[in-house]
Each structure stands twice: as C-alpha cells, then as structure tokens.
Amino acid sequence: MKRINIIKSIFFVSTIALGVSCTNLDEEVLDGFINSAEDGGAINTAALLQSSYEGLRSFETQGQMFALDEMSTDALVGPTRGGDWDDNATWRQIHVHTWAPDHNEVRNAWNALLSNVYNCSLVVENGTAAEVPQARFLRAFYYYNVIDLFGQVPYREAGSKLTDDPKVWTRTEATDFVISELEAVVAQLPARTVNDASFANKDAAHFLLAKLYLNKGVFTAAAPAGPYTFAAADMNKVIGHIDAISSSLASDYWDNFKPANNTSPEILFSAKNIRGGAGGGIQYHWRMSMHYNQTPDGWNGFSTVAEYYNKFNPNDRRIKNADPAIIAAFGNPVGFQVGQMYRPGGTVALNDRRGNPLFFTPAVTLITSGTTLETAGIRMQKYIPDVANINTPDNDYVFMRYSDALLMKAEAILRGGTGSVGTIMTDIAARSGQAASAATLDGVYLERGKELWLEGWRRNDMIRFGKFLAIRELKPYVSADKYILFPIPADALFNANLTQNPGY
Numbered sequence: 001m002k003r004i005n006i007i008k009s010i011f012f013v014s015t016i017a018l019g020v021s022c023t024n025l026d027e028e029v030l031d032g033f034i035n036s037a038e039d040g041g042a043i044n045t046a047a048l049l050q051s052s053y054e055g056l057r058s059f060e061t062q063g064q065m066f067a068l069d070e071m072s073t074d075a076l077v078g079p080t081r082g083g084d085w086d087d088n089a090t091w092r093q094i095h096v097h098t099w100a101p102d103h104n105e106v107r108n109a110w111n112a113l114l115s116n117v118y119n120c121s122l123v124v125e126n127g128t129a130a131e132v133p134q135a136r137f138l139r140a141f142y143y144y145n146v147i148d149l150f151g152q153v154p155y156r157e158a159g160s161k162l163t164d165d166p167k168v169w170t171r172t173e174a175t176d177f178v179i180s181e182l183e184a185v186v187a188q189l190p191a192r193t194v195n196d197a198s199f200a201n202k203d204a205a206h207f208l209l210a211k212l213y214l215n216k217g218v219f220t221a222a223a224p225a226g227p228y229t230f231a232a233a234d235m236n237k238v239i240g241h242i243d244a245i246s247s248s249l250a251s252d253y254w255d256n257f258k259p260a261n262n263t264s265p266e267i268l269f270s271a272k273n274i275r276g277g278a279g280g281g282i283q284y285h286w287r288m289s290m291h292y293n294q295t296p297d298g299w300n301g302f303s304t305v306a307e308y309y310n311k312f313n314p315n316d317r318r319i320k321n322a323d324p325a326i327i328a329a330f331g332n333p334v335g336f337q338v339g340q341m342y343r344p345g346g347t348v349a350l351n352d353r354r355g356n357p358l359f360f361t362p363a364v365t366l367i368t369s370g371t372t373l374e375t376a377g378i379r380m381q382k383y384i385p386d387v388a389n390i391n392t393p394d395n396d397y398v399f400m401r402y403s404d405a406l407l408m409k410a411e412a413i414l415r416g417g418t419g420s421v422g423t424i425m426t427d428i429a430a431r432s433g434q435a436a437s438a439a440t441l442d443g444v445y446l447e448r449g450k451e452l453w454l455e456g457w458r459r460n461d462m463i464r465f466g467k468f469l470a471i472r473e474l475k476p477y478v479s480a481d482k483y484i485l486f487p488i489p490a491d492a493l494f495n496a497n498l499t500q501n502p503g504y
Contacts, residue, residue: 043122045123045128046131048122048127049119049134049135051119052116052123052134052135052138052139053198053271054278055112055115055138055142056138056399057279057397058112058116058280059397059399059456060280060284061281062284062301062302063105063108064108064112065112066456067091067094067105068094068109068149068459069149069459070454070458071091071302072095072459072483073458073468074305074458074462074472074473075308075449076095076302076380077091077095077302077304077364077366077377078094078095079091079301079303079364079365079366079367079376081301081368081369081373081374082369082373084300090103090104090105091302092366095474095475096366096474097469097479097483099487100487101487101489101490101504102490103487106487109149109486110146110488110489113145113149114142114154116138116142117139117155120136120138120139121135121139121156121158133185133188136181137189137204139181140178140181140182140208141208141399143174143177143178144178144211147174147175147219148215148219149485149486150486151224151501152168152169152170152171153173154166154167154495154497154498155167165496165497166495168498171219172219172220175212178212179212179213179216182209183209185205186202186205187202189202189204190202192268195263196262196272197262197267197268197396197400198269198271198396200269201268201269202244202246203246203247203268203269204268204269204399204400206241206242207241207242207245207268207400207405208400209241210238210241210242210408210409213234213235213241213412214230214234214235214464215464216230217230217231217464218463224481224485224501224502225481226466228464231416232417232418235412235416235417238411238412239409239412239417239419242405242409242412243409245405247265247402247405248266248402249265249266249402249427250266250431252431253317253318253431256401257382257384258384259275259384259386259388259393259394259395261395261398265402266403267401267402268400268402268405270398270399270400271397271399272396273393273394273396274392274394275388275392275393275394276389276392279392279393280397282393283296283385283392283393285381285382285383288301289301289302289303289337289379291341291350291358293350293353294332294350295330295331295343295344296330296385298379300374302377302380303364303376303380304336304377304378304380305362305364305472306362306363306364307473308449309336309338309362311446311449312336312450313434315433316432316434316450317335317432317433318432318451318453319335319336319453320336321333321334321384326384327345327346328344329344329387330344330385331344331345331346331348332346334381334384334385335381336378336379337360337380338360338361338379339359339360341360352375354374356371356375359375360375360379361375361376361377361378362377363377364378380453380454382454382455383395403428403451404448404452404457406424406427406428407444410424410439410444411441411444414440414441421439424439425438425439425443425447434450437450441465445461448461449461463484468483469481469483469484482503486501487500487501487504488501
C-alpha cells in the first residue's frame with residue numbers, strides 16, 4: 001500500500017505542475033510531504049533529483065513566484081489593456097495589494113514550491129551519497145521561498161503516515177532549520193563548475209546562507225511587518241559567507257543575460273536552458289512586455305512605472321544595451337524600452353496595430369484604453385533574446401549573482417557587521433558607466449533596485465528596508481500590515497495544523 005501511495009503521489013505532483021487540481025488530494029501536494037521506501041519498493045532518485053532541478057524553471061514564467069516577488073512591488077505592473085490582460089484582475093490585485101486566499105498565482109506558487117520540496121525530500125531520504133547533498137540544497141532553496149512568501153512552512157517527518165496532517169514550522173523554526181541544513185551540507189557540495197552554475201555548489205550554498213542571515217531579522221520578527229532588528233552577529237555571518245564565495249564580476253553586465261550567459265563568472269546558481277531542447281519559460285522575459293509588432297514579437301502586457309524607471313540614468317547600460325548587433329537583430333535596445341520603437345536595423349519606425357506610431361510612454365494606468373492601449377508603459381527585457389532560437393533559447397535563468405552577494409556584504413556592514421564597504425559600490429556601478437551610489441543603507445537600496453531589476457529580489461528588499469507597504473505611483477495608500485506575507489491558499493487549510501496568516 002505504501003508503494004502505491006508513493007506512485008500516486010508522484011503522479012499527482014506531476015499533474016499539479018501542469019495546473020491540474022483535485023480537491024481530495026490537495027492536502028498531500030500542498031503540504032509537501034516526505035516519504036520513504038520503507039516497504040522495499042525502488043524509488044528512482046536520479047529521476048527525482050532531475051525533476052527537482054527542472055522545478056527551478058517554475059520561477060521563469062510571468063506568474064507564480066516571479067509575479068509575487070516583482071509584480072507586488074514598484075518595479076512591475078500588469079495593466080489591463082482593453083479586453084487583454086485582465087485575467088479576473090489577477091495582475092492588478094498583486095500590484096496594488098488586494099489579493100486574497102483564493103488568488104490563483106498565490107495558490108500556484110505554494111503548489112510549485114512544495115511540490116518541489118516533495119521531490120527533494122524523497123531524494124534526501126532515499127538517495128545516494130552524491131545525490132543527497134544536492135537535494136538538501138535544493139530543498140533549502142525552495143523552503144527559503146516558502147518562508148519568504150508565506151511565513152509558516154508545512155513538513156512531514158520521514159516515515160510519517162500519509163493519513164496524518166503534516167506538521168508546521170513557524171517562520172522562526174523554518175528559518176533555523178534551513179540554516180542548519182545549509183551549514184551541514186555546504187562542505188559536502190562540489191565547487192562551482194566553470195561555465196555551468198546550474199548544479200548545487202558551495203558558492204550557491206554560501207550565497208543562500210548569506211541571504212538567510214541578512215533576512216533573519218525579518219523572518220524571526222515578532223510581527224511580520226516589524227519592527228526588525230538586525231543582529232551584528234548575523235551580519236557578520238553574511239560577511240563571512242560572502243567572503244567564502246569564489247567569484248568575480250563579469251566585465252559586461254549583459255554577459256549575465258545573453259544566450260551564452262553560462263560563461264559569466266558572476267553567476268553562482270542558475271536554471272539550465274538548452275537551445276532547441278530542454279528548457280523553461282525564459283522567453284516570457286521578452287514576450288510578456290514587448291508589442292506584437294516588435295522583433296521578437298510579444299504579448300503587449302507588463303511594464304514598469306515611471307517612478308522606478310526614474311531611479312536610473314537613462315544611459316545606464318543596465319537598462320540600455322544598444323550594442324550594434326542588438327540593434328541590427330531587434331531594432332531597439334535591450335533593457336528598458338521607452339519612446340519610438342523600430343524594426344530590426346533601428347531605422348524604420350514601427351506602428352501599433354491601429355497604424356499609430358509605436359511610441360512607449362512612461363505614463364501608465366492600471367486599466368488602459370483608447371489611443372494608449374498598446375503604448376502605455378515602459379517595457380522591459382531582462383534577457384537578450386536568442387536570435388538562433390527565440391522560442392527555445394539558450395539563456396540560463398539566473399538566481400544568484402556575485403554582484404548581489406557584494407551588495408549584501410555592503411548592507412551587512414552598514415547594519416553593524418565588521419569591515420568596510422570599500423570599493424563595492426564603485427565596482428558595481430562603474431561597469432555600467434555610472435557614478436556609485438552612496439555607501440549608506442539608502443545607497444545600497446537604490447543600487448539593488450538598479451542592479452537587480454526583475455531578478456526576483458525586489459519584494460524581499462523592499463520589506464527588509466521598510467518600503468513595501470508604502471504609497472507609490474499606482475498604489476496611493478499604505479497597505480495593511482497583513483500584505484507583508486501572502487495568505488495560505490484556501491485549499492491548503494484542509495491541514496488542521498495550518499492556520500491562516502493574520503488579517504486574511
């Protein structure tokens with residue numbers, strides 16, 4: 001019977017990843033249970049470990065974790081454009097903080113993260129000596145995201161009965177567990193492979209530990225909305241783990257996002273995509289914003305808002321890569337696109353579908369119509385489209401970069417850690433032709449917004465710096481404290497050990 005349950009559970013995890021839902025099984029997948037082969041049945045741990053890596057691609061799409069981490073901030077908005085992009089107010093609710101426990105992307109993120117925890121746990125309990133450290137790292141990464149987004153974390157002890165409700169860690173307990181897991185496994189992980197950061201490695205573990213210690217004051221606060229206290233001992237842990245990373249900045253910022261970005265020395269951990277072969281939804285990162293008539297063609301959807309764009313110098317290379325090859329292939333700079341758009345070559349102006357100039361404007365509203373329907377909002381491309389295969393490109397999806405690590409170190413020092421910021425701010429800004437931001441906490445926050453745009457860290461940063469609930473351009477009110485955490489999806493509350501997050 002145990003063997004049958006394992007097979008059924010693996011099948012259900014596969015189907016949930018495709019968006020299929022079965023009410024009577026929600027408790028199992030939503031709680032990320034742990035199992036073992038105590039009945040002697042063989043579990044293909046190599047295949048499950050591969051699935052655990054492939055699960056990282058769920059971060060690549062426009063929804064799920066990416067939407068919760070970026071759309072909920074000042075960096076990204078999903079306007080309703082006439083009859084397009086409303087999706088029952090899915091995107092607007094995230095941006096203006098009006099989501100509820102039945103929100104589809106909240107549910108999808110919860111399911112995706114805990115489904116991957118499930119696969120990792122099977123490998124941890126049954127895998128080989130080489131597989132287990134990788135699975136523990138990956139599970140820690142998925143758990144980190146559950147902690148960050150939802151606070152409480154369901155888990156099952158090895159060998160527990162599937163009929164029992166999973167137990168639940170508090171946010172503090174889960175944080176302590178993930179830190180202990182990573183500290184136990186970091187020495188067992190291999191060094192990062194040159195030109196391939198898509199496997200669990202020491203540098204990635206040190207980065208994730210630094211991220212945990214930097215946010216520990218948030219994750220262990222008495223109230224999710226603070227106040228937060230950042231202990232000097234934790235800040236020194238951040239500094240120590242960053243110093244243990246063996247890396248360097250890429251000479252060109254865009255080396256991290258080109259089709260062959262696996263060659264960048266700066267990328268510490270990524271999700272592998274193979275041109276014309278196995279891969280995730282990296283094309284979302286040009287399709288979701290670009291207009292139908294551009295090259296590559298897009299879906300005329302998401303944009304940024306003027307207050308975020310105005311943080312940058314318009315000539316900052318991080319938002320304006322106008323290299324000749326890019327203009328020849330696409331007609332417009334990669335990065336943030338504003339103003340008149342062009343055909344490949346950059347000389348013939350494009351029109352929208354009504355025959356009007358395709359001229360992207362900084363002004364954008366949550367619901368657009370009329371002449372601005374297709375032009376409102378500055379558009380973004382974080383990754384350089386792969387001209388060899390637009391649909392199945394070679395760009396790896398980046399989770400961890402050394403520039404982020406350096407900025408974490410600077411922040412930790414400024415929050416009471418030992419040491420000097422030194423040239424960190426200058427080194428990061430200089431390669432993009434910019435003056436360094438001040439070596440202050442405000443300067444670090446500003447530089448993180450410029451350096452790491454649309455890389456999945458904006459919400460986390462805004463919370464830690466006390467900015468997330470504040471008034472901003474398209475949200476003219478202070479959000480309630482409850483929005484620091486997302487709600488536990490309604491279906492998950494079949495587990496009697498889970499309680500809804502306060503305020504929902």
